[in-house]
Amino acid sequence: MAAASSSGGGGAGDDHEPYLLGFIVSKIVGMRHYTAKVAGRENVNLVREPLNPYDGNAIAVHNGRNEKVGHIPANVAKALAPLLDSDLLVAAHGIVPRTDSRINRDDFKPHMLPCQVHLFARPDAAAVVEVALYEAELDLIHPNHPEFALSQSAAVMERTKKADRDVDKLFSLVGGKEGKARIDPMEAPGDVVLSELFDHQKEALGWMVHREESGDLPPFWEETEDGVFENVLINQKTEERPPPLKGGIFADDMGLGKTLTLLSLIGRTKARNVGVKEAKRAKRRRVEDAGEGPRPTLVVCPPSVFSSWVTQLEEHLEPGSLKVYMYHGERTRDKKELLKYDLVLTTYSILGTEFEQEDSPVKHIEWFRVILDEAHVIKNSTARQTKAVIALNAERRWVVTGTPIQNSSFDLYPLMAFLKFQPFSIKSYWQKLIQRPLEKGNKTGLSRLQNLLGAISLRRIKETDIGTKSIVELPPKTVLECCIDLSAEEREIYDRMELEVKNKMQEFGDRDSILRNYSTVLYVILRLRQLCDDVSLCPLDVKSWLPSNSLEDVSKNPELLKKLASLVDDGDDFDCPICLSPPTKTVITSCTHIYCQTCIVKILKSSSSRCPICRRSLSKEDLFLAPEVKHSDEDGAGNPVSDRPLSSKVQALLKLLKTSQNEDPSSKSVVFSQFKQMLILLEAPLKNAGFNILRLDGSMSMSKRLQVIKQFAHGGPDSPTVLLASLKAAGAGVNLTAASTVYLFDPWWNPGVEEQAMDRVHRIGQKKEVKVIRLIIKDSIEERILSLQEKKKQLISSAFGKKGAKGDKEMRVEELRMMLGLDKGRPAGCWW
Template sequence: MAASSSSSRGAGGGDDDNEPYLVGFVVSKIVGLKHYSGTLSGGERPSLIREPLNRYDSNAIAVHNSRGRQVGHIEGRTAKVLAPLLDSLLVANTHVLVPGSRSSKAGNNFYNLPCQIHLFARPAAAAIVREAVDESGLVLIDPNHIEFALSQSAIVQEQTKKSDRDVDKLFARVGKQGESRIEPMEPPEDVVVSDLFEHQKVALGWLVHREESGDLPPFWKEDKNGGYENVLTSQNAKQRPPPLRGGIFADDMGLGKTLTLLSLIARSKARNVGGGKAKGTKRRKIDDAEEGSRTTLVVCPPSVFSSWVTQLEEHTNAGSLKVYMYHGQRTKDKKVLLKYDIVITTYSVLGTEFGQEGSPVNDIEWFRVILDEAHIIKNSAALQTKAVTALNAQRRWVVTGTPIQNSSLDLFPLMAFLKFEPFSVKSYWQSLIQRPLEKGDKAGLSRLQNLLGAISLRRTKETECGSKSVIGIPPKTVVVCSIELSAEERECYDQMESEGRNKMMEFGDRDSILRNYSTVLFLILRLRQLCNDVALCPFDIKSWLPANTLEDVSKNPELLKKLASLVADGEDFDCPICLSPPSTTVITSCTHIYCQTCILKILKSASSRCPICRRSLSKDDLFIAPAVQHPDDDESGSLESDKPLSSKVQALLELLKRSQKEDPSSKSVVFSQFQKMLILLEGPLKRAGFKILRLDGTMSVKKRSDVIKEFAAVGPDAPTVLLAGLKAAGAGVNLTAASTVYLFDPWWNPGTEEQAMDRVHRIGQKKAVKVVRLIVKNSIEERVLELQERKKRLISGAFRKKVGGKEEKELRLEELRIMLGFGP
């Protein structure tokens, strides 16, 4: 975890009462300087990086300069105090100051360097931070302390303000540097046998330019003395900074990014750039520094394995590119891997091997690393994110059609992987990009646009790539089918929503609501399920709402089971600490849900409190979520024929029948995030005469592949409807056999829905694609769509040159209230 910097202000100051403020600073030392090559220049702001997996000290805090190079460590006594505060996020930001020194190697003491560590905390955590520091024996010098005025803190604040005034001009300049036209490029014809579309040739030219250009990295310039200066950080360097070889390849989903990347790999296969003769290109000898292995490591989810293999089979000469699947049983010999042109592995494999001795993927300096479906690493604290960031590579590529899924914070891990300085340092990302966006500052969005313009390529099917004749993809239309609930369903829904609002009002203040955060999420989940079918959730709302405002799981095993179903019933529950689906789900006695690894880290902190409700916790207060039984795969879980169908199921059946009548050969995909709903739909659809298949997250990679192949079959007995989970069919899956998509229920995250529908609307699709959203009127589903639209405005705005608007934060307490119909 990187501790980031912030402008300091007095307690209680500023417009936002929850904004972190400067609590004070502690005097410490940076030690171990002789072991690292990184140095600090005058005016530079180093960053603190937590190293919880450090084998010598689990409290280790590394010090990095603005170029991301390590200078040393914070001395052990101080690290022991600060590490728990950083891990628990009680200390929100830090600012490190090295007084009166221009170089970490300067002075008589080569082994350590004195420093001041300024601690920023939110108002609610400030007292805990002060108490933890005081109890440790360290001295906290706050803004009212006489020594504070004698320090350089005020000077640092003024320097920060000055740099902020000029920074927007710098961003505007770097954005224009990326506007030079890149010529289209052909792939090597002796490797790639398929013709590329024009937009793919342009992308290939851009990729090659990014890899082979010797331009200075963004924000660097040559000074009058023959040295180099970073105009954004004021960092000076005598040697020319290496170029930023790589970037973000963010073309819309379905535009053939994989084939373009294979063409890039084919060009660098041989010692001479091109790997073979490419039409319209000249051979050019590579730099001496690029001698050696030219192996590309591709990191992707397991579901994308088959996509890479299929693309290789369809578009390259057999055997022209040697591929090794580093998954399951795998070699430990890095020499074996370096004999291949492409090594394909998964994020989870890298996470498992992170820090392991003898792992070949960690020891190799890869010629190129490609992160496919790179939005998976949006959580910078996740182990797999740290693993890919630590890989050694000459060229680094981020590939995703949805680089932003929730907020601009999703982009920081991508910058860290790319080693794009200074934005790979969290303090700079926070101060220059994230905070201005969160405050609604238009300059924040402008900076983000210019930054992405300098290092990314993004085209969409509807705009930049032009007409059907260019890319061969027929149009896609998205419509909303509004559904009226029956009188009985409406009465049930309104009763449940009313009960939920009453319960929220019982909770009362913010703190009480946070203590019952999981209950609120549980209520929202049940209301969303009720829009689909009452069979998905218990009818009696009082049976799954707590009887009082502070129920204890330890005394109520039934409540424990109910909370476990919150994770099991839907695909979109994330741990609030790491923002990823929990691997091993733990429920606290105060009814909050986390990853086991995340909450155990919190317990090691000085406070040992629940991050949501601040209730004291120990290991005795943690409970592993019990397994939740799902219906079997047969029809026993399907809707019985003598029970009336829900309004939404009836609407789906009518739409499917109408579509089949218009085109008997047409195929449809029905997406739902609820696995139980997919099972419940099987019976009614089969009785209506549809031949169906199901694709969900419980299936193995091989089973999913078999289902997809079977769905693509044609003929009188071929399946016509695929019931699919959004995550199971959301990445690397080709469903172009279908031409109609039904989104049975809306997701929080619009990026996940876009991924799902673009499994159908992609290169290879021959028919116009129709996407139908089934939305219940006057319900929580309409409010989810409103939340989606907010996020879409951010995503589209980040890649445009002139867009107004402000950054939307993650789903917050206020938005939970809106979901329950309390209004904005």
């Protein structure tokens, strides 16, 4: 469900702000097929099931714990599904009325419950929605209808001022209560974990154990005098005590040893389990009869972190103390086999692949604990791997990431859904209570977010304010910017290209036109960024960058197909707009937008059949596999442009590397670039300058990457001194502490990605002072990227309690305009 404002109108002059259209009285059917329950006055989540084998219009109903309880009737779903799929309806929000409601329950058969379905739409779509409801013979109870007072939606109650509560005060009470709690540090179990924990790791272990074993009510829940439990935030009541929120967000800065803390938590479970078994054997009682069976922990991580977990297990644990199963490659399909292990390690991609496989054993196990490592991977709530981890059965749930927010506060919503943190696990509530106030720049939204995270998360950073002590004894890290002037020839080329691009973008004009040309805009931004690195990276004919008209079709233009394919191949940071991951089996639509094949095909199977970006109608005939992009020099053995003078940025890098080597001949450096071709182009000049180099990029196999990392860590007179690396290969989970200098050859527009690059080197185990140098071209798109980074950093730091953020928006048209320098003369108060 998407967000919605609960105002009775769309807002003066705002044709895009959703509002409450009204509600229809429907029911939940098919409840006999599900064991999950739903109580009176409970909010329910309506979930589209476009791939339902029995009805392509199906809309499932999930209770507040995200368990399926039934479906909306077929006739109602037939009317609502096309409206939801086409975004004419922004949201449909369900609630089961109280038992004392005036709605007559005698009209409903057993295994069936009444359900009010509140509909939210944009003002410009309201008429179309009302006509569709009328034709389906569904009675819409709009805000002016006399029966509208029967609505039991919390959003409506807040709108009509029937709820006598102060939402912001409730948030502040929750944040203050949790923030004042004193948790004692805890030692790792010595019979499992060999390594001594740092003080901050002991504090984290104590905090995690407290959250897992506390029987407290979840945030915002209270027990009333008559023994009923109420969520005071949304006025939801239930006679059953809500289960504790056993888990949370472990968001310590990268490089602070979160993995060892997690291993200590898992080891503690094993140590306690063994103790219970021994005690019960002494009493001649069977452990299984007492309900004390296997307690396996499932750890889910990206492939790049898989090897790191294996290394950490070998380094820190007593051999044989934990039974570990690698659910990867050839793997068992036997649920009983997995239950024999203390720790099962798998990847997000595997869970995504098995999500719709009924014989997947991972889906049918009630895990004692599930840990999502590098959990920012699930920032897209609609991606299959995100749905897969949310659907896992677990008693305890942990989100682990040093970068919980990468682009927008909405990155946090899927984490709330995984944690089953009501009501924020329901998208409409997240949008209403957190997202919209933030997007509008309200201090209320930021304050709510801070209190919410304060209640369920732990975050410490390596660097602290001047005059305060760092939480872990690491050598200092210095971040510098090296501002570089282009040569006269490079400046003439760059300025000419940027001017022509700006003129063309101005022709696109409005938001919709830019979205129709979204991939082209990303393409020209990519090319301008490459010009800052080396003009040989891209064609110098600007006409080849731009479409010949405002709605270019790739079906009759193979050259355009090649151009767009290079957008994915040349860059290290292009993600599929649907799953927010690097595209697999890249597909380009006839309307020039780029997706994973599986993602866009799934969209086409729905009743929408429209491009998610420009809303143009699509069929399978409009999808084209991206052609392979061939480069003249994949291995760096030769250099087709070696007769050209070195670019200004390459010359600056060589000068910096030579200075560093003169200061300390044994020092090692890592050079990060998001362009694989740039890494290849750097090989020849660095070798000619006498540097012993290695290259690490995403095209290498996992075993090859591990081999390169081990070679780089090796000391000695002939050991490599410079590693040329892409973050796709050397991002999360890779330890590069053999180096002490990091060069960011080109800036990423996501500051969290740059932080990951720095923290491959600046982490526990580093012995030298770390220097990070950003190479930035003056008066270019790179300076504007730094400005965008700063705004995102403000949001990230403010979300965890620091001051200074104004709000956030997703990186759409506004950020694209900012990249191209088209944001001059924007209205006062615009954050972008």
